[in-house]
Amino acid sequence: MSPLMSRIGVALILLPLVLGLVWLGGWWLFALAAVGGLVALHELYTMGRGLRPIVLGGYVGLLMTIVGAETGNIAWVVGGMFATILVAFVIFGFSDARPSATAAISLTLLGVVWIGGGISALMLLRDIPENGRLVIFTVLIAVFADDTAAYVVGRSIGRHKMAPRISPGKSWEGFVGGTIAAMAVAFFAMYDQGFLTDFEALALGAAVALSSTLGDLFESAIKRDLGVKDSGRILAAHGGVLDRVDSLLWAGPAAFYVVLALT
Numbered sequence: 001m002s003p004l005m006s007r008i009g010v011a012l013i014l015l016p017l018v019l020g021l022v023w024l025g026g027w028w029l030f031a032l033a034a035v036g037g038l039v040a041l042h043e044l045y046t047m048g049r050g051l052r053p054i055v056l057g058g059y060v061g062l063l064m065t066i067v068g069a070e071t072g073n074i075a076w077v078v079g080g081m082f083a084t085i086l087v088a089f090v091i092f093g094f095s096d097a098r099p100s101a102t103a104a105i106s107l108t109l110l111g112v113v114w115i116g117g118g119i120s121a122l123m124l125l126r127d128i129p130e131n132g133r134l135v136i137f138t139v140l141i142a143v144f145a146d147d148t149a150a151y152v153v154g155r156s157i158g159r160h161k162m163a164p165r166i167s168p169g170k171s172w173e174g175f176v177g178g179t180i181a182a183m184a185v186a187f188f189a190m191y192d193q194g195f196l197t198d199f200e201a202l203a204l205g206a207a208v209a210l211s212s213t214l215g216d217l218f219e220s221a222i223k224r225d226l227g228v229k230d231s232g233r234i235l236a237a238h239g240g241v242l243d244r245v246d247s248l249l250w251a252g253p254a255a256f257y258v259v260l261a262l263t
Helices: 003-024 026-047 055-071 074-094 101-126 132-157 172-190 198-226 241-262
Strands: 161-163 167-171
Touching: 003 026, 003 132, 026 055, 026 101, 026 198, 026 241, 055 074, 055 101, 074 101, 101 132, 101 241, 132 167, 132 172, 132 198, 132 241, 161 172, 161 198, 167 172, 167 198, 172 198, 198 241
Parallel strands: none
Antiparallel strands: 161 167
């Protein structure tokens, strides 16, 4: 099967499932977040296995973080992140292995904050009273539009590299095209909905575009540092789960705090 057909096949199978669970929200979304988050975290720890992350501590911390998002609020999400340090250190103390404590605990915590925190922000967006579905689908579509437009514009007229040492394929022209697309999605999704003003919707779109790009660059920097091309192969030609959600893991928190500031 060609890479293109593989991508299309995976998308046709997973996209309706993911969107359906996001639409339902609640514990259905929690189940999706738990499975996707643990797989993405496993991919990160596999890439960084040379640093000996405390895998069990990371798994516990991630689950506590997203449980906090489902049953509480941002305070409980942060509590789950802090608990990761405690759990990881206790496991480290009882382990016979003696890797670098700084490297092991840092990578363990990075995974929980980056992946667990990003997913939790998306869950908190979905839980916004009355407008949760509108906001979360706006963010999801805006990230998709940003990524697609940035790719098309970058391939067509991109001449000025944005971060050649991290991701040579990204250009400033693509970034501008993606930002315009994301802002347009947010504007039309929020238009006359009584939730955000037109200007606030444009600000949300701009924040999603910027954070989405930074999230993609962040994962690229991590992979380049660890010497890997893809985070995994579970999604065939799409790469790993982390490769698919890297933009959302930054766009979610950005959108959450923009909405929090504007409402």
